[in-house]
Amino acid sequence: MRELLTDLEAGRQLSDPDPVRRAQNQMKSAAARRFYKTVTVEREGDGFSVLLDGRVVKTPSGNAVILPTEKAARLVAEEFDSQGDRIDPLTMPVTRLVNTAIDGVAADxxxxxxxxxxxxxxxxxxxxxxxxxxxxxxxxxxxxxxxxxxxxxxxxxxxxxxxxxxxxxxxxxxxxxxxxxxxxxxxxxxxxxxxxxxxxxxxxxxxxxxxxxxxxxxxxxxxxxxxxxxxxxxxxxxxxxxxxxxxxxxxxxxxxxxxxxx
Missing domain, CATH: 1.10.3580.10 (ATP12 ATPase)
Known part of the structure; x- marks a missing residue:
């Protein structure tokens, strides 16, 4: 499970289990260009979703990012909103953690x-x-x-x-x-x-x-x-x-x- 958590955190199927080397590997890959203008938070059933230009944020496995409290959703939203021309996952620890929770931890x-x-x-x-x-x-x-x-x-x-x-x-x-x-x-x-x-x-x-x-x-x-x-x-x-x-x-x-x- 520890290896699964680090892999999901890195947003790919294979990664180095050491968080430092994993971070270095991520820094070697080109950051994705920012593709959205607005970041909002909206109620979604019993939780709150984060939207980029009106579209719900998805995890690397394609699951909707829905958090149990508005304050938690706003943490993710703030990380997306703070990105410049390119998206740097290393500056988004809460988003990576939320992805890990939804794609991996929730299942076991x-x-x-x-x-x-x-x-x-x-x-x-x-x-x-x-x-x-x-x-x-x-x-x-x-x-x-x-x-x-x-x-x-x-x-x-x-x-x-x-x-x-x-x-x-x-x-x-x-x-x-x-x-x-x-x-x-x-x-x-x-x-x-x-x-x-x-x-x-x-x-x-x-x-x-x-x-x-x-x-x-x-x-x-x-x-x-x-x-x-x-x-x-x-x-x-x-x-x-x-x-x-x-x-x-x-x-x-x-x-x-x-x-x-x-």
């Missing part, structure tokens, strides 16, 4: 749910550095509140590990996360949660954000404690900076979609 929400759940069994916030002390303290400051939230909100107690040695998490904790996820089987919400989980390496950070207990910027910062530490000490080259910018754009887009679904 259980598989996506299980993939998010697998992240929780080796969640980023459970793996701590042994040293230096300053990094250990920084991780604790950012990640301990996430574990406290999981215990209070989900009834899930997770074990900590030092280094990269895998630690087996209690079945009760994973079960509690699974129960929470099963109450969120909407394809758009699950697709967005999957993106945040994959980018952060933490199902718990994604769920804490979705619950409104953490904002998107704080979730991003918490997920990048180790990377930021390395940047402070070793710097960041242009290629790595571009990858980081692309990841953050996709995460912020997913976060915006979740907020728009409320």
């Amino acid at each position: 929400t259980q598989a996506v749910l299980e993939d998010i759940l697998r992240f929780s069994s080796s969640d980023l916030v459970c793996y701590r550095a042994e040293s230096p002390d300053a990094l250990v303290a920084r991780q604790a400051e950012a990640w301990d509140p996430v574990l406290d939230w999981a215990r209070a909100a989900l009834g899930a107690r997770f074990f900590l590990a030092e280094g990269v040695m895998h630690v087996e998490q209690p079945r009760e904790a994973i079960g509690a996360v699974g129960l929470h996820l099963r109450q969120r089987e909407d394809a758009f919400r699950l697709a967005a949660l999957h993106v945040i989980t994959a980018i952060t390496g933490s199902a718990l950070l994604a769920l804490m954000f979705e619950a409104g207990a953490l904002d998107a910027e704080a979730a991003w910062n918490a997920a990048h404690v180790d990377e930021d530490w390395n940047i402070e000490h070793w710097g960041l080259d242009a290629e790595a900076a571009a990858r980081r910018t692309a990841r953050k754009r996709d995460m912020i887009g997913a976060a915006a979609l979740i907020e728009a679904l409320h």
